[in-house]
Amino acid sequence: MDATSNLPPVLEVNGLTKRFGGLTAVKNLSFELRAGEIFGLIGPNGSGKSTAMKSIMGIERPTSGDVVFQGENVAGLPAHKIARKGFGMVFQHSRPLNRQTVLENIMVALLPDSLLMLFADKALTERAEWIAERVGLAAVMHRKPPTLPFADLRRMELAKAIARDPKVVLVDEPFAGLTLAEVGIFSELISSFRDEGKAVLLVDHNVKSVAALVDRVLAMYLGEEICTGRADEVMRNETVRRVYLGGAIETSARPETSFADKVPLLQVENLSVYYGKAQALDDVSIHVHQGEFVSVVGLNGAGKTTLFNAISGFLPYSGEILRGGESLRGISPAKIARRGLVQCPESRELFGEMSVRENLDLGGHHLSDAARPKQIEWLFELFPILRERQGQMAQTLSGGEQQMLAIGRALMMQPKILILDEPTLGLAPVILEQLSKALEKLRQTSDITVLLGEQNVTFALPHADRVYVLEHARIVWEGDPARFAAEAGEGYL
Known part of the structure; x- marks a missing residue:
């Protein structure tokens, strides 16, 4: 983080608010994200983490606030336009094309926007093969998604998200459903995105895995920020511990x-x-x-x-x-x-x-x-x-x-x-x-x-x-x- 702290932010979120009728799911959320940094959003269920991420990506339209990417406010743009500007998102639930191979799924993510260029060429195929290898799918790239174990389906979501070399990668619940060993492998993959200079925004319920991976973390509760800082500092914050643990521990057990x-x-x-x-x-x-x-x-x-x-x-x-x-x-x-x-x-x-x-x-x-x-x-x-x-x-x-x-x-x-x-x-x-x-x-x-x-x-x-x-x-x-x-x-x- 020290090497990136002097860089200008690639993403600035200012006063982000999202309401669903009378419910405020995200309230006045602000943070900055720099290239080569992993930034985590944590909080109990219902804190607004995933809603914040979807509002940034354009999947949900923010009620108010700014999402500034490289100087341009993209808040309110539809998701496909935000993606074209340099965003990739790893969704919590895999949505593959089950009749296509892993390689073909990645190639779909690589296809240009122009209808005149729908047919894959050699360069596009080679790029898709490189991405498959990059995320550990080389051995299964010619198989179809229904035949894959769950961890490989998650790898494919990673591959699709980074296919077009985004500047910002948003990762929603990457560790859900993974074994402890698989969590370690995925953590290494996400860390490698940071090493390549990408800015990574990470949301997950697995607080320990997030804390071990991120450079900074923002703790949320009921849609609002509690505090932001290094993971060890945030985990020691009294309000954060009270939100997760509820306060001092008292016992009255029978043997x-x-x-x-x-x-x-x-x-x-x-x-x-x-x-x-x-x-x-x-x-x-x-x-x-x-x-x-x-x-x-x-x-x-x-x-x-x-x-x-x-x-x-x-x-x-x-x-x-x-x-x-x-x-x-x-x-x-x-x-x-x-x-x-x-x-x-x-x-x-x-x-x-x-x-x-x-x-x-x-x-x-x-x-x-x-x-x-x-x-x-x-x-x-x-x-x-x-x-x-x-x-x-x-x-x-x-x-x-x-x-x-x-x-x-x-x-x-x-x-x-x-x-x-x-x-x-x-x-x-x-x-x-x-x-x-x-x-x-x-x-x-x-x-x-x-x-x-x-x-x-x-x-x-x-x-x-x-x-x-x-x-x-x-x-x-x-x-x-x-x-x-x-x-x-x-x-x-």
Whole structure:
């Protein structure tokens, strides 16, 4: 970075704002990017990182602000015109021409804009072959995309982005779905773009991989900049750590030896899950005892939701998932839920045009006429606000109230095992406190078993007896919360 700091910026983003109706996804964002520099955008899910990148590239039209490339304001131009000026973008999701070979896909990216020059010549073919070799596709350049492993599809996206030798390369989530070894290879490739003098703007959920690669990083939250600087400085910033971790870590674990069941209530053994060719979980094993609260912590994209969806029967997998020693393979999600394993999803999935009470009644429809009022009364003691709001339509509730309703509806099913997926996502501190008190009451007054997935470790750990850290599709740490605070907390980011 020292060698480039005196160079004029090749890209200047000033006051970039993007609104979708009443939602401001990016607010007054400003930064500079120089040739031979890798600049990272980081932040939790929903921070506005990808929206900012798409607004720069012209995929989304900015509401206001300037995007100045080599002295020219290109804000608001369509994406194809911005690309012609010297931009290349590596999209998160591969969109190859499946009937063409890898080489032909690259050649399409190289074709001139003129309709009079649509036929490839020898020079264009040689250039495409050189690019294929450049990104590690030489051995598969004559194969078609459906036959390629996921990592090679990502390489092809890199090849298409650099085909026309852009001055600025925008890379969206390059590490998603890659193994740890593949992350290292891709990091080297992206570093080589910098060595060639290109300016690189990088967005990824994998904070550690981004931090190891970039010269500078800008941390975002709710569409706004928190701070900008060297990665190590930004990671130590108190606001950044609070956004990712939530604050100071407190624990109140019960020892694992206090759970007397001979066979854990839930066992996940050597679980692997793929989305197409992208590996989302790699040989994951966890166990949960009856009555135990276990937290799976990890940054966005680590694989928490995939793990829970596999347990709930929504995804195919290799490995084993056992409930009380019996396999759940082949059992439908509905039967799994009816047998007492209930998930409260990150997306809540409420019926917005139905009332709070109607949503709760749906959760408890299987209960007897005598049991239903008792369960509702117990639930209203756990979440008093739901009693006040029971006649209100779900879609008119605040985000925190909707989260309480989603958990309440799951509890109306009287689960033996409750899976909570990112319950704190997007909630205000006062709501977090209410949710925390409800979980603590649930822990102290019931024999329910809870599996909690969270990025916010300071919410997750006070309610945890044991902790698993999920990082890049693998379990990388297991232990009690106090050990996490001592050993793993500092390196969590």
